[in-house]
Amino acid sequence: MNPPTGTGPPSGAADRAPTRPERTSPGPVRLALRPPTFPPGPVCGAWWPRTDDLMDELPALTDMFDAARGRVTRMASHRETWPAAPCDLPVAGHTVKAAWFASGFAAHTIRLFSYGVGRWDLLVVPPRTGAGRAERLMAAAADPALHLTASELMAAERRLHAEQEAVCEQRQREQWEDEGGAPRHRSAPLSPSRDRYSP
Template sequence: MNAPTGQRASPERIRPSSLRPARLTLRPPTFPPGPVSGAWWPRSDDLPTELPALIEAFDRSWGRVTRMAAHRSAWPQAPCELPVAGHTVRAAWFTSGFDPHAIRLFAYGVGRRDLLVVPPGTGTATAGRLMTAAADPALRLTASALLADTRGSRPARDM
């Protein structure tokens, strides 16, 4: 799905019907937001391939996602624009001050959602625990703290 060098990929070339559904879990909207709003478990670390399914899920249920932000070390590719069905998402990349295990999505006029990114190679049982914890309104952990908690170190519950 790469555009030839020097050309932009066309958003119309990505068809929602051809996407595998995003593995996503979210906190109930009635609870106050926490450090994360839920979790996303991509199938690979290829963001241009994985992001369209995530954006499709949010576009349908929350509002059109126009921007995203992530830590630069989290993804091998860091394009400034990511084509998704019907539009393009602009990306901001950070090298410090941003949780390396999170992705932030912005929808114009709606707000933002921060999600734990469950590493693609994570086993099913561990990924399930992480996704459940990220959607639990009683837990107030950052994405990195959730991963550390699952790996055996027990950070404070009030982060």
């Protein structure tokens, strides 16, 4: 039997599991940005991540900013926006330093800093948001005619959703009544009938 040549992996290397599973790209970045020709608003656009795992989601986002607007070196966000709050986030070729705030920073916001270039505040659309609501939020955040903060955008969408739910419920109720589910007008109370148990 030939002795080992030393070119393969060390003994037992295949048995050792990595500390974190290798990441796969979650898909194209769902990002909407305000036109750069307009004055900046409270947010410069919106980002709709697919999951709430920032370590998986941030690399694709920073790749876009690195290529178009300069390398992202730092980020800041509200602590409640993400379930985990690591201080260092590895992305392609470097590490992004993170700062987390419990107050004084709008929820559903992420702030990206590019070295020597500037900063960008993005509305973070919650990952499990329905497509219709997410598209409205992203369009509003990228609309140069609107000057709403992330919190105001989310509040406006909640109001719209509540109004739509109320209209839908009213239509369902009317349809149910039209199909005989309930009388439209309250009928007169029935007079008590005399039967063999009446005095």
